[in-house]
Amino acid sequence: MPTGLPTRSAPPSCSSYGELVGQVLDGAFGPDPRTQHIALAFTTRQAVRHSGRTGGYRNEVFSLRLGAAVGSCAVEPGALPDSAIDACVGADVAQLLHHELTAVRVAALDAYLLHTMEHTAAHGARPLTLAAGTSLEKSRARAEAVVELLDLAPGRTVLVIGVVNSLLEALRSRGLRYVPCDLKGGTTEWGEPVATDAHAHLDHCDAVLASGMTLGNGSFEPLREHALRHAKPLVMFAQTGSAILPRLLGAGVTAVCAEPYPFFWLDGGPGLIHRYGGPGLNHRHGGSS
Missing domain, CATH: 3.30.390 (Enolase-like; domain 1)
Incomplete structure (x- = not known):
């Protein structure tokens, strides 16, 4: 761009x-x-x-x-x-x-x-093309790209804030446990209860996978502070704030899957997302890698 x-x-x-x-x-x-x-x-x-x-x-x-x-x-x-x-x-x-x-x-x-600071290699971004497909196919492809940014052994527990069933599906396929959390509550595709208070579960998880929507509802900063204080992985999947969250890598944010407008669900053609940080990737505080 x-x-x-x-x-x-x-x-x-x-x-x-x-x-x-x-x-x-x-x-x-x-x-x-x-x-x-x-x-x-x-x-x-x-x-x-x-x-x-x-x-x-x-x-x-x-x-x-x-x-x-x-x-x-x-x-x-x-x-x-x-x-x-x-x-x-x-x-x-x-x-x-x-x-x-x-x-x-x-x-x-x-x-x-x-x-x-557009999403470019000079600013730490690694582009990934989502293939054309149905809404579910593209949702699953994005979920795989997000979950790949976690560096956890099977059996560990991920607090997922902003429930997306495709993300939960990708975690299940890797043998990872999760606590689904969303302000709307309800249940997951598999009938699991969705918690509404993320902060009540922070101490009982090994990593946090959170939506950029946390920026909009005011819950992001406590998550970032917790992750930084406890050296806990915090991976963000961001349609909200796709250009904001990469600037906070190293300040509690471990990795970001950034998806600027237009989002994958708007059409069936190929799409583009950008990943920052993640396993085995060095990054400087502030978002440049």
Whole structure:
């Protein structure tokens, strides 16, 4: 995704999400965000029930376009007011990083960082093409790519925050145990109860596999701090914040599977995801590898 901006091979080190926001506002990652204006704001809604699966779900994602970059943050379906879209169009990034809605702040930060630090090898990314296929085929292919970033022996336990049945299926195939957790609760495809309080299970897991949606609901920083404090693997699968989370590698985040808009579920053609960190891969604090 060319931006016409100079490539930064050594991004600043960031020890927390808050520090990352502060550095962006200070211009450490590129042009002054007060000079960068959002051209387009939109939402994407979907309902899905994969063939062969007993349950389905709905998703809604709020997105902002800055140049060629699209930053995104998942929201609860129906929770985002239409006024948020109108308020973002034409606004500068610095304004939106102070917006009252978390989803707007996250999408703005994601758009800015993707605009200035696109997913390239120079910034630590390793691209992986998802083959064309059905929604379930592509979901399973993405799940395999995510789970490969975990470095665990069979029998270990993974806390999965943001239940995706294809991810659970991939963990099962590797002999890994898991605790599924999602604010919605419910059950998994295999009838397992889904916990709603992730933090109650942190001390009883060997690794954490979490959705970028944790950025939008405010639960990410406690996860990052726990992982850092206990030297516990924290692997993020990120449609929300795909350009944000790689900047926190080494600050509690172990690896990231970044999937910027358009997401795999939007069409049946080939797709592209980008992986950072993972087993046997050295990375510097701040996201460059």
